[in-house]
Amino acid sequence: MSTAGPRSAGAAQGDDTGRLPIAEARQTRRAALRLIRVDGRAFACMLALNALAATAGLAAPWLLGRIIDEVKAGASLTTVDRLALAILVCAVAQLVLSRYASYVGHRFGERTLGRIREQFAERALALPSPAAERAGTGDLTTRGTTDVASVGATLRDAGPDVAIAAVRAVFVLVAVFVLNPLLGACGLLGLVGIWFASRWYLRRAVTAYLDEGAANSALAEELASTTGGARTMQALRLERRRIDACQGAIEECRRTRLRTLSLRSVLFPVVDVSHVLPVTAVLLLGGALLLREPSAVSLGTVVAAALYLTQLSEPLNTILEQLERLQSSTASFARVEGLALTSRPAEVSPVPADDRIEVSGVSFAYDGGPDVLHGVDFRVRPGERLAIVGPSGAGKTTLGRLLAGMDVPGQGSVTVGGVPVADLDPARLRERVILVTQEHHVFLGTVRDNLRIAAPSATDAELRAALAAVGADWIGDLADGLDTDLGHGAHRPDGAQAQQLALARVVLADPHTLILDEATALLDPRTARHTERALAAVLRGRTVIAIAHRLQTAHDADRVAVMRDGRLTELGTHDELVAAGGAYADLWHSWHGR
Numbered sequence: 001m002s003t004a005g006p007r008s009a010g011a012a013q014g015d016d017t018g019r020l021p022i023a024e025a026r027q028t029r030r031a032a033l034r035l036i037r038v039d040g041r042a043f044a045c046m047l048a049l050n051a052l053a054a055t056a057g058l059a060a061p062w063l064l065g066r067i068i069d070e071v072k073a074g075a076s077l078t079t080v081d082r083l084a085l086a087i088l089v090c091a092v093a094q095l096v097l098s099r100y101a102s103y104v105g106h107r108f109g110e111r112t113l114g115r116i117r118e119q120f121a122e123r124a125l126a127l128p129s130p131a132a133e134r135a136g137t138g139d140l141t142t143r144g145t146t147d148v149a150s151v152g153a154t155l156r157d158a159g160p161d162v163a164i165a166a167v168r169a170v171f172v173l174v175a176v177f178v179l180n181p182l183l184g185a186c187g188l189l190g191l192v193g194i195w196f197a198s199r200w201y202l203r204r205a206v207t208a209y210l211d212e213g214a215a216n217s218a219l220a221e222e223l224a225s226t227t228g229g230a231r232t233m234q235a236l237r238l239e240r241r242r243i244d245a246c247q248g249a250i251e252e253c254r255r256t257r258l259r260t261l262s263l264r265s266v267l268f269p270v271v272d273v274s275h276v277l278p279v280t281a282v283l284l285l286g287g288a289l290l291l292r293e294p295s296a297v298s299l300g301t302v303v304a305a306a307l308y309l310t311q312l313s314e315p316l317n318t319i320l321e322q323l324e325r326l327q328s329s330t331a332s333f334a335r336v337e338g339l340a341l342t343s344r345p346a347e348v349s350p351v352p353a354d355d356r357i358e359v360s361g362v363s364f365a366y367d368g369g370p371d372v373l374h375g376v377d378f379r380v381r382p383g384e385r386l387a388i389v390g391p392s393g394a395g396k397t398t399l400g401r402l403l404a405g406m407d408v409p410g411q412g413s414v415t416v417g418g419v420p421v422a423d424l425d426p427a428r429l430r431e432r433v434i435l436v437t438q439e440h441h442v443f444l445g446t447v448r449d450n451l452r453i454a455a456p457s458a459t460d461a462e463l464r465a466a467l468a469a470v471g472a473d474w475i476g477d478l479a480d481g482l483d484t485d486l487g488h489g490a491h492r493p494d495g496a497q498a499q500q501l502a503l504a505r506v507v508l509a510d511p512h513t514l515i516l517d518e519a520t521a522l523l524d525p526r527t528a529r530h531t532e533r534a535l536a537a538v539l540r541g542r543t544v545i546a547i548a549h550r551l552q553t554a555h556d557a558d559r560v561a562v563m564r565d566g567r568l569t570e571l572g573t574h575d576e577l578v579a580a581g582g583a584y585a586d587l588w589h590s591w592h593g594r
């Protein structure tokens with residue numbers, strides 16, 4: 001596919017609206033070349049077949065010119081028949097070769113589209129969570145559906161068609177030059193109009209199509225949040241505001257579409273007129289030459305040159321008609337490739353020296369707001385169990401996100417084995433640190449599918465052991481056991497069961513550090529204690545940082561960190577803190593009713 005077309009510098013960095021970045025022209029071009037190189041043989045085969053088809057297509061006008069000259073010279077009927085038969089053979093050869101070329105091209109397109117889809121899924125999953133949260137689902141969904149589909153259509157149809165047409169156009173032009181350089185130059189001059197119109201269009205089209213894509217994403221985002229939060233809107237009587245926001249997004253979509261339409265409405269009429277010009281120019285020049293200097297050119301040559309240039313209109317039309325699609329899918333491809341700019345390349349990911357976690361002078365603010373963490377300092381020894389307690393809004397969850405590498409501190413550092421956690425690539429990070437929150441997604445599929453996400457090669461016995469470790473005894477009551485369909489299937493897990501599945505995944509992933517953010521909050525107190533005890537047994541020898549409201553969790557921990565207003569105010573064992581008589585001691589005594 002075409003990768004032409006610039007994009008304003010800085011697009012790759014995303015923008016401050018939080019939208020995902022868009023690849024620049026150079027990056028898009030490199031990505032397209034990489035995809036071609038992966039399936040280079042099929043691509044080369046498609047080009048070679050096209051070249052052969054174009055060569056076969058060149059024979060007819062030349063042979064027709066020969067027939068005219070032979071008839072003028074008084075040749076026999078047999079000679080004319082032979083030349084006519086040659087035209088037929090070449091036409092059939094061209095048909096067969098170009099059919100095969102487009103078959104090879106379409107297969108290349110399908111395979112490449114498959115690769116783009118796989119890459120997109122991998123990149124979307126590896127997206128750093130702050131980027132995914134800021135971008136919202138609308139942008140990501142539009143890129144994964146509309147944009148990938150647009151690239152797919154180009155690869156399947158427009159790409160191979162344009163490749164065939166481009167090869168044919170070049171061969172036809174070369175053929176006119178070989179026939180007669182003067183007529184060739186004249187024909188080429190006739191194409192100047194198309195060249196200028198295309199350049200004018202190309203300069204504007206990528207930006208216009210990128211704007212259209214962004215407007216589509218924004219509309220999808222507005223519609224998704226309007227339908228998702230419909231009840232809340234109704235309850236708060238905010239419908240009018242949502243309707244206005246949607247209308248604004250629709251208006252922006254309309255404006256960007258009108259812009260691309262106006263570009264097309266200039267390009268196409270210019271092109272239609274420009275097609276006639278080279279043929280007319282060659283006929284006029286050829287006619288003048290025949291009248292004034294008959295030795296310079298034969299009638300057959302002029303006819304053949306005019307026929308060649310008539311042939312040119314078909315491939316040029318194909319190229320120009322598809323230009324719009326190429327531009328729009330180039331913009332789509334730049335948006336799809338933009339995802340690559342958000343993920344860190346695995347090869348530069350450093351390896352932690354050990355499992356020690358160190359938080360040094362950490363301050364953090366959400367999106368340019370005020371600091372919600374101020375100079376937090378502590379170390380967690382491997383195998384230690386640390387509980388973080390504090391009132392609502394103290395910064396416990398924020399600290400948990402920094403420890404899990406989901407956000408990067410504004411100042412200071414959070415390291416594991418000397419390496420900033422946010423610098424670890426997602427796979428390595430998962431081996432080291434996992435954050436378990438109250439949000440648990442149950443994936444469509446069986447219990448086994450849901451668990452193997454964490455450990456693809458785990459045996460059934462290992463899966464059952466992990467479920468037992470988190471107290472998920474209900475699995476034993478399911479008729480199909482690990483084969484039970486979850487979601488739309490036979491069993492719909494409730495909140496507590498979804499949480500146990502998530503915890504079983506953690507057991508299987510086997511990270512050295514686990515950050516529990518109210519991980520057992522949805523379970524009833526008896527089940528919660530059971531699960532916590534089971535987890536403690538499974539995670540013995542591992543580091544556990546538990547963000548908890550329940551003081552029992554703090555009591556069971558090796559040390560307790562007390563947070564208040566974004567600061568670490570106390571740190572020590574339960575007994576030390578109770579003895580110190582500070583905020584923790586007050587909490588503990590009030591919990592015990594003393």
Ligand SMILES: Nc1ncnc2c1ncn2[C@@H]1O[C@H](COP(=O)(O)OP(=O)(O)OP(=O)(O)O)[C@@H](O)[C@H]1O
Binds near residue numbers: 366372392395398399
């Ligand atoms: N996504 C966000 N954007 C902006 N501010 C945020 C965001 N998340 C949290 N905050 C703010 O950061 C501060 C710390 O919040 P945080 O959720 O970390 O506290 P917490 O101790 O975990 O509270 P809770 O126990 O209620 O979950 C609060 O002032 C909160 O309003």
